[in-house]
Amino acid sequence: MEKSKRIVIALGGNALGNTLPEQMKAVKITSRAIVDLIEEGCEVVVVHGNGPQVGMINNAMTALSREDPSQPNTPLSVCVAMSQAYIGYDLQNALREELYNRNIYNIPVATMVTQMRVDENDPAFLNPSKPIGHFMTLEQAKVAEEKYGYIIKEDSGRGYRRVVASPKPAEIIELGAIRTLVDSGQLVIACGGGGIPVMLKGNHLRGASAVIDKDHASCLLAEELDADYLIILTAVEKVAINFKKPDEKQLDDISVEEAQRYIKEGHFAPGSMLPKVEASVRFASSKPGRTALITLLEKAKDGINGKTGTRIHL
């Protein structure tokens, strides 16, 4: 029998909706696509983003502090932790239900609270770039800047959003636990929201005010778990160069070298397609036989069967 393919799948926080009812719908659709991969015989590990959710939780904790002065403001790292359970609980239930609906009873689902070490000297701390929370009007943005000292940026013509530092993931603290569960046949949700950002201070792990990019986090996890595939889900079926220009070209199967050249030529938007292609290049170049796939959620299965999506490999 062929060895089953191990896949780390990176799911966008935006695809999980902005409210709990939206999330509960989204996780159903997500679960169908993931269980499709499991039915193909793949071992799957799920990493998800948390941009809207961690912003929402942060807003809730801030609202509480205003109403109850005995409650100090909650650090962003703690909000990331909370977002892992907020999303993981729903997602693991939807996965369990989809597995059961297809009479697959031997794959338990588990969510691991995961910390991710970052480097305190990471230059990202000097240049906050990761949008979190909901979109704001210019007026709301001004209030948020003045009242909470948030750093606000305009986001791709869609409105204004708070931005926070997004340092590179350096080490998955709970890697051993994740590996043990994956090796024992569990469907594991880990490194949610890119992982809780922590910095090493002697024997202490101190929370960092940051949100780690989930594409980079899933790349690190995929390398550490010796995965065959890293699947980065996004809003388009294939990555394009000259995006939205007359000579736009969709990419099917490209080498790491080609991808690196396109990055250098500036084809991919920072904070959007760029981290996905960067993470893909890093994973694919880490070892022969490793393939990164960027595609739509509902095309994941066709993607690993070579039918669609953009595949990047050595």
Add this chain to the structure above:
Amino acid sequence: MEKSKRIVIALGGNALGNTLPEQMKAVKITSRAIVDLIEEGCEVVVVHGNGPQVGMINNAMTALSREDPSQPNTPLSVCVAMSQAYIGYDLQNALREELYNRNIYNIPVATMVTQMRVDENDPAFLNPSKPIGHFMTLEQAKVAEEKYGYIIKEDSGRGYRRVVASPKPAEIIELGAIRTLVDSGQLVIACGGGGIPVMLKGNHLRGASAVIDKDHASCLLAEELDADYLIILTAVEKVAINFKKPDEKQLDDISVEEAQRYIKEGHFAPGSMLPKVEASVRFASSKPGRTALITLLEKAKDGINGKTGTRIHL
């Protein structure tokens, strides 16, 4: 070599403080007591309560809904999930740090998001009894009743608190993952806040508006993991009969039968010592050789060495 003792330890939510700074102090003290047990050669699994924390998170989510009408109210089950990560993240870090400070590097720490199935016909749903959140004055209690429809009760002369249903735990959904991690030598934090309460609806697990008692949850976990000890930590060194009366008597070593008689005689306060003694009786009577210990956090080590605390066994 003697087989190492497996211990499930139940930690009170109240002992973890009402705010994050209080929690960060509390988990340090807690971690010292737990690592003491590990240095004695014990395998430890940690269950914690979440009364103040789940109330605080619920208040935060309610405050958000008032400020941002696009955010519907967050179900209590989701708040329990968030409390597992809110507490687990801090607790697992403090445990890791204490282990490292004592040069113990081979015991990784992990927090599992844990769901607990409850029976939808559990009579507890008709009689909310579990206090959550902070204490309120009579005036604040009246506002909370009118404004949010909360059920408020007076709590042992200490003020008014919201009460919610506290059904009995029936099944730990993620038991397989917890067992796998414990068996692989991890120090696991699981069933936080008694577990996320869910009810089985076909293949779906639906969140229940409840908070499960962590003593009963830890008893179930201890049985399922075939633990040797269930340690229930509390605010007194030993359980007493005729508590605060002239003939008060502290209990050292009692049989399940004695404990059952004292329960029947009404010696233990509901919502306080009663669930601890009930959970102890259930665990101790589930199999010969199983011992339940009720004592202070800082006496846990002396307790398992038979020096103090109240021990209950067959």
